[in-house]
Amino acid sequence: xxxxxxxxxxxxxxxxxxxxxxxRSLDFQATTMFWYRQFPKQSLMxxxxxxxxxxxxxxxxxEKDKFLINHASLTLSTLTVTSAHPxxxxxxxxxxxxxxxxxxxxxxxxxxxxxVL
Amino acid sequence: xxxxxEDPQALSIQEGENATMNCSYxxxxxNLQWYRQNSGRGLVHLILIRSNEREKHSGRLRxxxxxxxxxxxxxxxxxRAADTASYFCATRTSGTxxxxxxxxxxxxxxx
Numbered sequence: 001x002x003x004x005x006x007x008x009x010x011x012x013x014x015x016x017x018x019x020x021x022x023x024r025s026l027d028f029q030a031t032t033m034f035w036y037r038q039f040p041k042q043s044l045m046x047x048x049x050x051x052x053x054x055x056x057x058x059x060x061x062x063e064k065d066k067f068l069i070n071h072a073s074l075t076l077s078t079l080t081v082t083s084a085h086p087x088x089x090x091x092x093x094x095x096x097x098x099x100x101x102x103x104x105x106x107x108x109x110x111x112x113x114x115x116v117l
Numbered sequence: 118x119x120x121x122x123e124d125p126q127a128l129s130i131q132e133g134e135n136a137t138m139n140c141s142y143x144x145x146x147x148n149l150q151w152y153r154q155n156s157g158r159g160l161v162h163l164i165l166i167r168s169n170e171r172e173k174h175s176g177r178l179r180x181x182x183x184x185x186x187x188x189x190x191x192x193x194x195x196x197r198a199a200d201t202a203s204y205f206c207a208t209r210t211s212g213t214x215x216x217x218x219x220x221x222x223x224x225x226x227x228x
Contacts, residue, residue, distance in 0.1 A: 002162075004159075006159070032214055034216070041223070042220075042221075043205060043218045043219065043220050043221050044160075044205070044218045046215060046216070049214055049215065091157070093159055093160065095160075097214075101147065102147050102148050102167040102168065102169070103148075103165070103167075104147065104148065104209065105150065105162060105165055106150070106162070106207070106216055107162060108152070108159040108160040108161070108162070109159050110158055110159040111157070111158060111159045113157070
């Protein structure tokens with residue numbers, strides 16, 4: 001159980017285009033999902049917290065108009081990188097939260113590698 | 118920085134040896150979780166230890182937690198080449214939804 005999928009697994013796009021990444025919890029419902037960005041050989045950087053039915057909470061320094069998040073259902077959150085530029089090239093990982101209290105656990109998707117030319 | 122610290126940053130051992138990684142964090146927590154990440158892949162959940170637990174085992178993994186020192190360790194016994202990966206700890210600060218990740222330890226197990 002606790003499987004999270006991401007689609008696409010990798011994408012190459014031209015500068016100026018928008019890219020949508022989907023994150024799905026396959027066998028559980030997730031009120032809360034997270035979006036992270038990871039640069040090579042570095043740890044995960046939290047971009048935003050996605051809450052079903054409400055606006056996402058963005059971390060300081062993350063442009064909400066640049067990285068649009070929509071958590072439309074309990075199993076799906078999407079991240080849209082708008083007007084992508086080469087500096088947006090990165091590895092984007094989502095996670096979904098399950099469990100409660102001290103048993104609360106994040107399960108991660110396999111990641112999406114974005115390359116903006 | 119809110120980020121946790123892990124040490125060592127990199128570790129290279131021979132197959133069959135034990136590998137120990139340490140994680141320190143800064144705030145009070147509900148639980149601490151360890152993850153493994155193979156190169157270019159997502160994170161795989163390894164083990165969760167609650168704030169009121171001191172030690173936990175799962176197969177070849179042993180995790181300890183010392184809340185007084187705000188630190189945790191992950192021990193992998195009888196390591197295998199397939200254990201080669203980056204290992205991260207993650208903590209959720211009490212009262213928030215945010216998880217803070219450590220800087221990670223890159224483990225290389227030589228066959």
